[in-house]
Amino acid sequence: MPFRHREIADDLRQQITTGRLGPGKRLSSEPALAAHYAVSTGTLRRALSVLQGEGLIEKFHGRGNYVRRPLRRFMYVGGWGTFDPWTAADASLRVTVRTAMVPAQGLLADLLDVPTGSPLAEFVCVSHEGASPLGLARIYLPHDLAPAGPLGEEPLYEQTAKRFAVLSSSPAEVRETVCARPPTPDEVSALRISPTATVLGITRTATDAVGRVVEAALLVFPGDRTDAVFITHHTAAERQSHP
Structure with missing residues (x-):
């Protein structure tokens, strides 16, 4: 049958x-x-x-x-932080953060433009609404840019990770690449989704004023309930040249 x-x-x-x-x-x-x-x-x-x-x-x-309890849609706000202010401030939002030091390999070395084997501070963040996962973020910083002290002991980590925001100082430029794709086995497990589901994958890099990449983040959200919003701000010079 x-x-x-x-x-x-x-x-x-x-x-x-x-x-x-x-x-x-x-x-x-x-x-x-x-x-x-x-x-x-x-x-x-x-x-x-x-x-x-x-x-x-x-x-x-x-x-x-x-x-499964009814799941609300939520919004990824591109460019700075990931959750909209209402989601980020929701008392039901819980974030677990795991920190480690890892060597730069493959994609990470390319994204951060550092030699293979360079030490990186890694922050693996999983957000939950109640018991249901909302998103997964893997955030990487060059070791010399990570906040001082043992990883995981600074209150900064959980506060910033709650929004999956950039952990370093304000970058001059944020570049994001967005794609819809099947989840990896690790993402299936972390987000408790079907292997046949579609996820919204976002690769984000932040660059400082002198062109150094100060952060790379690999973000993953369930594709069936995530909206991505990107807002463009024109400079004064651009507004004057385009009346």
């Missing part, structure tokens, strides 16, 4: 949309559901994968599958 998993997904979807399975409700265990529908656990997991891809359920390792 090649389409049995779709029939199961349809039945569970109806239970969710009609409220029989409410937001936050834990589904029966996978073996119990497989027995209920008289299918193998592999077929049952294919059905659950369909619903995960639709954002209707989410799986927590070691805890089971839950009906």
Whole structure:
């Protein structure tokens, strides 16, 4: 029965949309559901994968599958910081920050324009709204530009990471490259999304007044609920030349 998993997904979807399975409700265990529908656990997991891809359920390792609470859309504000002021100030927004020293390799060495092996301060930030991940950011600074002291002990880290803002001093230029793409396995795990989902990937570099790259950031957001907004400000000279 090649389409049995779709029939199961349809039945569970109806239970969710009609409220029989409410937001936050834990589904029966996978073996119990497989027995209920008289299918193998592999077929049952294919059905659950369909619903995960639709954002209707989410799986927590070691805890089971839950009906996903309604998720709001949020806004990425390009050029400085990532969350709009309302999202950034929301008390329900929680950010975990992991810090480390890593050597510049491959893409990072190219983005920061530093020799391979140069030490970088790494900040891996995952934002959550309640229990649901909103975004993932990997932020890199040359070691000499990182705030003094052991990584992770400065209050600056969590405050700035809450908005995924540039961690160094104000840059003269911020360049962002935006693309829609499939998620990597690490992003699937961190954002708890389906491998078939689409993410919004943003590569951001910040440059100071003398042309040095002072920060590189790799940002990833769920593509089905993220809007990216970029605002262009013209200089006075440009406004005078374009009346």
